[in-house]
Amino acid sequence: MTKNQKLLDWVKEWAEICQPDNVYWVDGSEEENQRLLNEMVEAGSAVKLNEEKRPNSYYFQSDPSDVARVENRTFICTEKEEDAGPTNNWMAPDKMKAEMLESYKGCMKGRTMYVIPFSMGPLGSDIAKIGVEITDSAYVVVNMRIMTRMGKAVLDVLGDGDFIPCIHTVGAPLEPGQKDVKWPCASNIDDKYISHFPETNEIWSFGSGYGGNALLGKKCLALRIASTMANREGWLAEHMLIMGITNPAGEKKYIAAAFPSACGKTNLAMLVPSIPGYKVECVGDDIAWMKFDEEGVLRAINPEAGFFGVAPDTSMKTNPNAMLSLNENSIFTNTGLTPDGDIWWPAIGWDCPDGTITWKNEKYTTGSDVQIAHPNARFTAPASQCPVIDPLWEDPKGVPISAFLFGGRRPNTVPLVYQAKDWNHGVFMGSIVGSEVTAAAIGLKAGVRRDPFAMLPFMGYNMGDYFQHWINIGANAPAPEKLPMIFNVNWFRKSDDGKFLWPGFGDNIRVLGWILDRVIGKVDAVETPIGFIPKKEDINIDGLEGQAELMDELLEVDNKRWLDECELIAEHQAQFGDAFPKELKAEYEKLKASLK
Numbered sequence: 001m002t003k004n005q006k007l008l009d010w011v012k013e014w015a016e017i018c019q020p021d022n023v024y025w026v027d028g029s030e031e032e033n034q035r036l037l038n039e040m041v042e043a044g045s046a047v048k049l050n051e052e053k054r055p056n057s058y059y060f061q062s063d064p065s066d067v068a069r070v071e072n073r074t075f076i077c078t079e080k081e082e083d084a085g086p087t088n089n090w091m092a093p094d095k096m097k098a099e100m101l102e103s104y105k106g107c108m109k110g111r112t113m114y115v116i117p118f119s120m121g122p123l124g125s126d127i128a129k130i131g132v133e134i135t136d137s138a139y140v141v142v143n144m145r146i147m148t149r150m151g152k153a154v155l156d157v158l159g160d161g162d163f164i165p166c167i168h169t170v171g172a173p174l175e176p177g178q179k180d181v182k183w184p185c186a187s188n189i190d191d192k193y194i195s196h197f198p199e200t201n202e203i204w205s206f207g208s209g210y211g212g213n214a215l216l217g218k219k220c221l222a223l224r225i226a227s228t229m230a231n232r233e234g235w236l237a238e239h240m241l242i243m244g245i246t247n248p249a250g251e252k253k254y255i256a257a258a259f260p261s262a263c264g265k266t267n268l269a270m271l272v273p274s275i276p277g278y279k280v281e282c283v284g285d286d287i288a289w290m291k292f293d294e295e296g297v298l299r300a301i302n303p304e305a306g307f308f309g310v311a312p313d314t315s316m317k318t319n320p321n322a323m324l325s326l327n328e329n330s331i332f333t334n335t336g337l338t339p340d341g342d343i344w345w346p347a348i349g350w351d352c353p354d355g356t357i358t359w360k361n362e363k364y365t366t367g368s369d370v371q372i373a374h375p376n377a378r379f380t381a382p383a384s385q386c387p388v389i390d391p392l393w394e395d396p397k398g399v400p401i402s403a404f405l406f407g408g409r410r411p412n413t414v415p416l417v418y419q420a421k422d423w424n425h426g427v428f429m430g431s432i433v434g435s436e437v438t439a440a441a442i443g444l445k446a447g448v449r450r451d452p453f454a455m456l457p458f459m460g461y462n463m464g465d466y467f468q469h470w471i472n473i474g475a476n477a478p479a480p481e482k483l484p485m486i487f488n489v490n491w492f493r494k495s496d497d498g499k500f501l502w503p504g505f506g507d508n509i510r511v512l513g514w515i516l517d518r519v520i521g522k523v524d525a526v527e528t529p530i531g532f533i534p535k536k537e538d539i540n541i542d543g544l545e546g547q548a549e550l551m552d553e554l555l556e557v558d559n560k561r562w563l564d565e566c567e568l569i570a571e572h573q574a575q576f577g578d579a580f581p582k583e584l585k586a587e588y589e590k591l592k593a594s595l596k
């Protein structure tokens, strides 16, 4: 086990509070994994999938009240409210802890308390961080085994060093003799809490067993807590994919890209290029931690070890490499379960078999009107199974980043691609990332939902201070000429009659190819008020029928529309008050002036 006294004391303290029937230290072995999975199958909370079709894979259905991250119950608890900023739910740490401790008392009665030591990042990397999650969910244990490096090896690396304590419970104690349900959780939304204490690096989660609410290494540690550590220590913890791109001349560069949820980040991270000669390799699909090395190069690691991807719409057409990653050793949650023991979701690429069991455990008969998979149904798959995983994806030094990409879903105004004029301008571009939403989709006013740097749900501190942190990273860069170039892309621009102007998916390599050419210094670009856009002839559209006629509209920068956009940007900036960096205000003024 461990001789780490802080860890031993902490586990003892929480065992006394939560009162589990027993405490079990997870070793991370395959034997242990099989035992836990078998126990869940026997208890009726998991189904083993057909061994011939999907070896060593398991199926789960959550409680219908516990299906996604609960943003309205996610809290940043700092002494001063302004340190959480205007975009987070805030509560004072003492008040939150007092309230939650009442709930934690006896919350694991009748259950096992699992202690999971885990590393975010390759074991021993000096960018990696060690956490320990206490949980009463075996589902969490088997998912953490895919998503992180976990178990005994982590304790060996930890020694008597420091760790980030993460407490999780499903919040459903069992009375003596009480039979467990398939997916225990707190049934009332107000009883769920996902609380972060960035000043003391602690995570307390109560009441949910699903995804980012429960697998605490991911959004809670690797983004919310890590973003505050990165701010203090001068590095970057970002909601970004990392990919390597090789061009036909054999030149390879790595880029990191941030997009709000539902913009195809996992698809882009492992894209299959539609034009010959290019190669894409995936380092990570969700999170990037980045630090300067001794030469002043910004290097990135993927802190995760697996993909926790949205299943619906994933298919051999939209993302063959994701589909191939989940052929075996995977976990599926809230998809459909077919009569022959496999999984199904909408747009998977074949018809749903008659008799499929839905995520709500109903039976589907052909033509019936039931929801087969929840829209946020997920697969958990080892990254090592991705056919295009990058050879350096576990390199403890990380990979050198040459470019950052931002983007969102913008049916108008924003061109297919444009490049920032310099670092601060690029930070400005990141700060205005957003996607168009329809009123129906989220029950709010239709318009652009700003999601700066795609970090809105994942910020551990004041977003205005975060913008300043990005400005400072540029200002203090050890070798400014080696800073990544910054780009914005928009795959989703539409014509006035509502048709997409760009094919997307594998054809996005055509835009990435231009970005690579800019990074290498192969092509010039056209300066516009918003930044540099490609010369039309520099984007390869060979073989795309009818595309040539669309390029002017796709790359158009309409000053009038951008002046309207400036009004919206001003509204967005106003919420940050004094925390808003003067450098970004200056970028805004420059943009406005150049549009007139």
Ligand code: OXD
Pocket (backbone or CB within 6 Å): 212, 260, 261, 286
């Ligand atoms: C995710 C998200 O689950 O960004 O990765 O919502």
Ligand code: MN
Pocket (backbone or CB within 6 Å): 239, 261, 286
């Ligand atoms: Mn994400």
